[in-house]
Amino acid sequence: MAEPSFKGGVHPAYNKEATSTLAIVKMPLPQKVVVPMQQHIGAPCELLADVEKIEKGFEVKAGQKLGDNKGFVSAPVHAPISGTVVDIGPYNHPLGMKINAVTIESDGRDEWMDNTKPAGSLDDLSVDEIRKIVREAGIVGLGGATFPAHVKLSPPEDKPIDIVIINGAECEPYLTADHRVMLEKAEEIIFGLRVMMKALGASEGIIGVENNKPDAYKLMERLVAEEENISAFSLPTKYPQGAEKMLIYVATGRVVPAGALPMEVGVVNHNVGTAVAITQAIREGKPLVERVLTVTGSGINQPANLLVRLGTLVSEVLEYCGGISESTLKLVVGGPMMGLAQPTADIPVIKGTSGILALTDEDVYLAESSPCIRCAKCVSSCPMNLMPTSIAQAAEHGNYKRAEELYALDCFECGCCSYICPSKIPLVQWIRIGKNEIMKRKNK
Amino acid sequence: MVINGKLIVSSSPHIKSVESIQSVMTDVLIALFPAALMAVLLFGYRALLTIIIGVFSAMLAEAIWRRKRDLFSDGSAAVTGLLLALILPAAVPWWVVVIGSFSAIIIGKQVFGGIGYNIFNPALVGRAILVVSWGGHMAGDIWPSPQPFAFGYDAAIVTGATVLASRELAVTFSLPEMFIGNIPGSLGETSALALLIGGIWLVYKGHIDYRIPGGFIGTVFILGLLFGGGFYANNLMTGLFHVVAGGVMIGAIYMATDFVSTPVTPVGRLIFGIGCGVITMLIRLWGTLPEGVTFGILLMNAVTPIIDNFTIPRQFGGVNKSA
Numbered sequence: 001m002a003e004p005s006f007k008g009g010v011h012p013a014y015n016k017e018a019t020s021t022l023a024i025v026k027m028p029l030p031q032k033v034v035v036p037m038q039q040h041i042g043a044p045c046e047l048l049a050d051v052e053k054i055e056k057g058f059e060v061k062a063g064q065k066l067g068d069n070k071g072f073v074s075a076p077v078h079a080p081i082s083g084t085v086v087d088i089g090p091y092n093h094p095l096g097m098k099i100n101a102v103t104i105e106s107d108g109r110d111e112w113m114d115n116t117k118p119a120g121s122l123d124d125l126s127v128d129e130i131r132k133i134v135r136e137a138g139i140v141g142l143g144g145a146t147f148p149a150h151v152k153l154s155p156p157e158d159k160p161i162d163i164v165i166i167n168g169a170e171c172e173p174y175l176t177a178d179h180r181v182m183l184e185k186a187e188e189i190i191f192g193l194r195v196m197m198k199a200l201g202a203s204e205g206i207i208g209v210e211n212n213k214p215d216a217y218k219l220m221e222r223l224v225a226e227e228e229n230i231s232a233f234s235l236p237t238k239y240p241q242g243a244e245k246m247l248i249y250v251a252t253g254r255v256v257p258a259g260a261l262p263m264e265v266g267v268v269n270h271n272v273g274t275a276v277a278i279t280q281a282i283r284e285g286k287p288l289v290e291r292v293l294t295v296t297g298s299g300i301n302q303p304a305n306l307l308v309r310l311g312t313l314v315s316e317v318l319e320y321c322g323g324i325s326e327s328t329l330k331l332v333v334g335g336p337m338m339g340l341a342q343p344t345a346d347i348p349v350i351k352g353t354s355g356i357l358a359l360t361d362e363d364v365y366l367a368e369s370s371p372c373i374r375c376a377k378c379v380s381s382c383p384m385n386l387m388p389t390s391i392a393q394a395a396e397h398g399n400y401k402r403a404e405e406l407y408a409l410d411c412f413e414c415g416c417c418s419y420i421c422p423s424k425i426p427l428v429q430w431i432r433i434g435k436n437e438i439m440k441r442k443n444k
Numbered sequence: 445m446v447i448n449g450k451l452i453v454s455s456s457p458h459i460k461s462v463e464s465i466q467s468v469m470t471d472v473l474i475a476l477f478p479a480a481l482m483a484v485l486l487f488g489y490r491a492l493l494t495i496i497i498g499v500f501s502a503m504l505a506e507a508i509w510r511r512k513r514d515l516f517s518d519g520s521a522a523v524t525g526l527l528l529a530l531i532l533p534a535a536v537p538w539w540v541v542v543i544g545s546f547s548a549i550i551i552g553k554q555v556f557g558g559i560g561y562n563i564f565n566p567a568l569v570g571r572a573i574l575v576v577s578w579g580g581h582m583a584g585d586i587w588p589s590p591q592p593f594a595f596g597y598d599a600a601i602v603t604g605a606t607v608l609a610s611r612e613l614a615v616t617f618s619l620p621e622m623f624i625g626n627i628p629g630s631l632g633e634t635s636a637l638a639l640l641i642g643g644i645w646l647v648y649k650g651h652i653d654y655r656i657p658g659g660f661i662g663t664v665f666i667l668g669l670l671f672g673g674g675f676y677a678n679n680l681m682t683g684l685f686h687v688v689a690g691g692v693m694i695g696a697i698y699m700a701t702d703f704v705s706t707p708v709t710p711v712g713r714l715i716f717g718i719g720c721g722v723i724t725m726l727i728r729l730w731g732t733l734p735e736g737v738t739f740g741i742l743l744m745n746a747v748t749p750i751i752d753n754f755t756i757p758r759q760f761g762g763v764n765k766s767a
Contacts, residue, residue, distance in 0.1 A: 330458055373559060
């Protein structure tokens, strides 16, 4: 029992070799971008039509705010490039529906807003100023959950935060974007962590890195060696180590109560990419208009880690990577465990797009499901200590009350149960259906 | 960019482990190989025949019922057939084996809806049916004495009782002899050593939960120690005697750990194992039929849903219900 660990979890093949040693490449400016009004968890943005006269034919500059919402749990969206607004209306979205979006055709000049300038030194910024900068920059959790970052930096007064954890686990197979960010933008991550610690009044900062990325861990360890209150933490490699409750438990020993947020135990965590975005917002005044993502999978001709402007169409990204092979079975946005399969590549890269995977039959395992043989491998692999087979069965039978009694709502859909199931039952899919039905009934 | 063909859209996760029912069942067959090998080494060609007939007739019964030409299929019928053969006496007539296999597959499993739906362990259902229907072939002085490495000897010629029949007989065998398996008994149950090797491998592979055999064997040992009467040198030795004698090892490691008919919760599995041990010892020490393990496990199979229901684990972070 040398290193701490959480219960359950699975060990899928990493499949990170194709891209883990490839430096981040800046993708050339896209010809056009599609900017959906919802790229975060929370209230969708409304077009700033009356404020900034955004309409078809209107010229915008990079960094110009396109949409916002007055609600607290929301994050504005900005123009990622300069050019002309050519269309406003519903567009394909990675979530599988059409969402109102602004389409901008590039003028190729990449002209930025005049107010894109450094916010000043961290020492001079007040806590409220930091929160305002992060909010106005439209920064959300870049690990994929896309929760507005400023909300996590504004805990209620009765919930003091003492630890900030930077999530460098990147436990999803295939993805290497966070790994590369840690290697290439380590200093910016540490600065971002300091910003968060100041905003939260936290006394301790931890940078957690899975031990299958020893180069990133060693670099972090070296860079924070002089820092008194920041440390690097080597996490055991196990999926879903990057899930916030598992991360907090392993790094601090604290158990986030069921149904509660990490701030309940005095912890806030942010992805490495989020830390970099916050740093850039403060140092350069840049809103969140680009991100690093991994393009990989057996169907990708030239796998890469790319720095991409938000709104770039996935089809254009794939083309830049040499296209995808004809044997591609699934196009996935995100990681292979929790990402969303797409019916088309005509979708934009959004804030939460951590990866684009073209998976062939080398990657995906397609099989008919058989009856449950009650092997309980799902039970022992569940990091939340649930009984996936029983919840799935209850949901399948429409017995949502039973599903709720079995703590269905505590499932965060990591997919370990479906992954491990020898009968290949889509357990997490049934649980998701169950959760939806339970919530529907609750909201009635 | 043009994408050729249609993209599959399905729910995450998009990757899955390569493990299947067939691969798990194959692993169980591999785990049982040492026990099967010991059976042939100890009881000769009759053991080999019984094993082949058991496995083949079980697969045949399944294929006929499911009207499938694929004999091995998911491998579960082969496991049932092998397990049944290993808990039969070496001298048993071939037709008893066939009836046992068909009973196990059809009455024990298929009438409930096939794999995943059976309430009782199919192999034990087969054995229970044989015991009550053809008791003369299944109990009494029908147990051949093992003849190590004498492949050609006919195990049916010289028979006697098992070590569990009487204390006088029991003390004529040493514990190491019983651990290796050089004693009268069912084909595969006598060698605790061979069973243990396969069992450790199954635990390592994550196919069985140590809680069930642990609870089962531990309970048998403690009850044997406390109530066994200390006839076997001393109380401690008597406890060990009950562990290695009869079907406790094969039952605890391979039957009580059957996926379908046992609990899925960790605590439930421990309770299940302990329950099997208690019933086994009740029957052994105070019952009339020499079928402690068989009925211990079958009875616990019956209460498996109740055990699961009362041992639902608290979710991570769920200590404080008011949160």
